[in-house]
Amino acid sequence: MEEKKILVTCSSMPPFEEYTDEIKELWKTVWLTNSGAKHRELERKLCDYTGVRYVSLFVNGHQALENIIAAYKLKGEVITTPFTFVSTTHAIARNGLKPVFCDINRENYTIDVSKIEALITKDTSAIVPVHVYGNLCDDEKIEEIAAKHGLKVIYDAAHAFGVFRGGRSVLNWGDASMCSFHATKAFHSIEGGAAFMHSAEIKEALEAMKNFGMTSQETTDYIAGNAKMNEFQAAMGLCSLRHFKDEVSKRKKNAERYYANLSGIEGIKLSVPLSDVESNYAYMPVLFDGYSMTRDEIAGKLAEHNIYARKYFFPPTNEFSCYRDIASKQEGTPVAKHISENILTLPLYASLAADDVDRICGIITNR
Numbered sequence: 001m002e003e004k005k006i007l008v009t010c011s012s013m014p015p016f017e018e019y020t021d022e023i024k025e026l027w028k029t030v031w032l033t034n035s036g037a038k039h040r041e042l043e044r045k046l047c048d049y050t051g052v053r054y055v056s057l058f059v060n061g062h063q064a065l066e067n068i069i070a071a072y073k074l075k076g077e078v079i080t081t082p083f084t085f086v087s088t089t090h091a092i093a094r095n096g097l098k099p100v101f102c103d104i105n106r107e108n109y110t111i112d113v114s115k116i117e118a119l120i121t122k123d124t125s126a127i128v129p130v131h132v133y134g135n136l137c138d139d140e141k142i143e144e145i146a147a148k149h150g151l152k153v154i155y156d157a158a159h160a161f162g163v164f165r166g167g168r169s170v171l172n173w174g175d176a177s178m179c180s181f182h183a184t185k186a187f188h189s190i191e192g193g194a195a196f197m198h199s200a201e202i203k204e205a206l207e208a209m210k211n212f213g214m215t216s217q218e219t220t221d222y223i224a225g226n227a228k229m230n231e232f233q234a235a236m237g238l239c240s241l242r243h244f245k246d247e248v249s250k251r252k253k254n255a256e257r258y259y260a261n262l263s264g265i266e267g268i269k270l271s272v273p274l275s276d277v278e279s280n281y282a283y284m285p286v287l288f289d290g291y292s293m294t295r296d297e298i299a300g301k302l303a304e305h306n307i308y309a310r311k312y313f314f315p316p317t318n319e320f321s322c323y324r325d326i327a328s329k330q331e332g333t334p335v336a337k338h339i340s341e342n343i344l345t346l347p348l349y350a351s352l353a354a355d356d357v358d359r360i361c362g363i364i365t366n367r
C-alpha cells in the first residue's frame with residue numbers, strides 16, 4: 001500500500017462556517033476591495049498584535065517588500081543575503097537597485113554582521129536582512145552599522161510573523177519590515193502580505209503606491225502599480241488571527257518532537273529558538289553536515305516514502321541565471337553556498353501527526 005503523501009507544509013483552514021460568517025457582510029455591503037471594513041479591521045488588529053504603529057496590507061508579501069523599498073526612494077546598492085527566497089533579491093533588483101550579496105553566519109543562517117561593513121560603498125543606501133526560517137538577525141549590530149553609515153534597514157520578515165523577543169514583536173525592528181501571509185506561511189490570508197513601519201509618511205506613501213500611486217481621485221503622485229489586498233483575503237486573515245495562538249502551539253508540539261528525535265546526533269544541526277525568543281515554529285530546517293547521509297540522499301529517501309521535504313533555500317539566489325552577471329563581479333558567499341547545499345526543510349504544520357514526525361525522523365536516523 002502506498003504511504004500517505006506528506007508535503008513540507010499544509011495550510012491551516014478555519015472552520016468553514018467561521019469563514020462564511022466573516023464574508024457574509026460582503027453580500028450586503030458589496031464592498032469587495034479598496035480598503036473595505038475587513039481590510040481596516042485586519043490592519044487594526046495587526047497593529048494591536050504586533051505593537052507596531054503602522055501596518056499597510058498588500059496583495060502579497062513580495063509586493064509589500066517591493067513597495068517599501070520604492071517608498072524609501074533608495075538609490076544605488078543594497079546589501080542583502082542570497083540565502084533566501086528569490087523574492088527578496090527580486091524586490092531590490094526590480095526597483096533598479098543593485099543587490100550586493102553578503103554572506104550568512106553559520107549559527108542561524110542570517111546575515112553575517114561581521115561582513116557588512118566591508119561591502120559598504122558610497123553608493124550603498126540600505127540593508128535588507130532576512131529573518132530566515134524565523135531565525136533572528138543580529139538587529140543591534142545591524143542598527144549600529146546602519147546608524148554609522150546612514151543606511152535604511154528593511155527586514156524581509158516573511159517568516160517572522162508571530163516571533164517575539166523579550167516580549168516584543170520583531171516586526172518593530174529597523175525602519176520597516178515585510179511579512180508574507182501566503183498560504184504556505186504560519187499565518188495566512190490565502191495570498192497576502194504587509195508592511196510594518198513606524199513612519200506615518202511611509203505609511204501614507206504605501207497607501208497610495210498600492211493603488212496606482214493615486215493620492216486622491218484626481219491626484220497621482222507616484223508611478224506605481226496595483227497591489228491591494230481584497231476583502232476575501234482580509235476575512236481569511238481575521239479568521240487565521242483568531243486561531244493563530246493555537247496554530248503556533250500545535251506547531252511547537254511538533255517542532256519539539258523533532259528536537260527530541262533529532263538532537264544530539266552527530267552531523268545533524270537543528271535551529272532551536274533561543275531562550276528569550278518566542279518562536280512561531282514556521283519551519284523545521286535541518287542541516288546535515290558530516291552526517292552518514294547527504295542532504296540529497298535524505299530528501300530522496302523521504303520521497304521514496306511519499307514524504308516531500310524541501311531544499312529551502314537552494315540554490316542561493318546569487319546562483320540563479322538572472323543574477324549570475326551581478327554576482328560574478330562580487331565576492332562569493334561560501335557559507336550561504338555550503339548551507340544551501342546541506343540544509344533540508346522537513347514537514348512541519350499544525351495538523352501533522354506526532355506519529356508522522358516520528359516516522360520521518362526514523363527514516364532519517366535509520367531506526
Ligand SMILES: *Cc1c(COP(=O)(O)O)cnc(C)c1O
Binds near residue numbers: 063087159180182193
Ligand atoms: C514567501 C516569501 C516571500 C514572498 O512572499 P509572498 O507573500 O509569497 O509574495 C518573500 N521572502 C521570503 C523569505 C519568503 O519566504
